Amino acid sequence: MTIEQLEAEALKLPRHIRARLAEALISSLDEDSEIEQAWEKEAEARYQRYLAGEEELVSAAEALA
Numbered sequence: 001m002t003i004e005q006l007e008a009e010a011l012k013l014p015r016h017i018r019a020r021l022a023e024a025l026i027s028s029l030d031e032d033s034e035i036e037q038a039w040e041k042e043a044e045a046r047y048q049r050y051l052a053g054e055e056e057l058v059s060a061a062e063a064l065a
Contacts, residue, residue, distance in 0.1 A: 001009075010021060049055040 010018060013021065046055060050057065
């Protein structure tokens with residue numbers, strides 16, 4: 001099946017199904033497991049520093065200011 005045929009078939013789908021398909025396709029482009037893993041590691045490290053009393057929490061307003 002060519003990309004043109006795939007597109008033509010997808011356009012025949014109901015609007016809500018096309019929206020789901022589009023979301024899944026776009027989401028698949030954004031996946032970068034290396035970056036995700038780095039963010040998870042950083043988040044865990046920050047949380048551990050907080051639990052150890054090495055980090056203080058700030059409000060969202062403070063963080064954005």
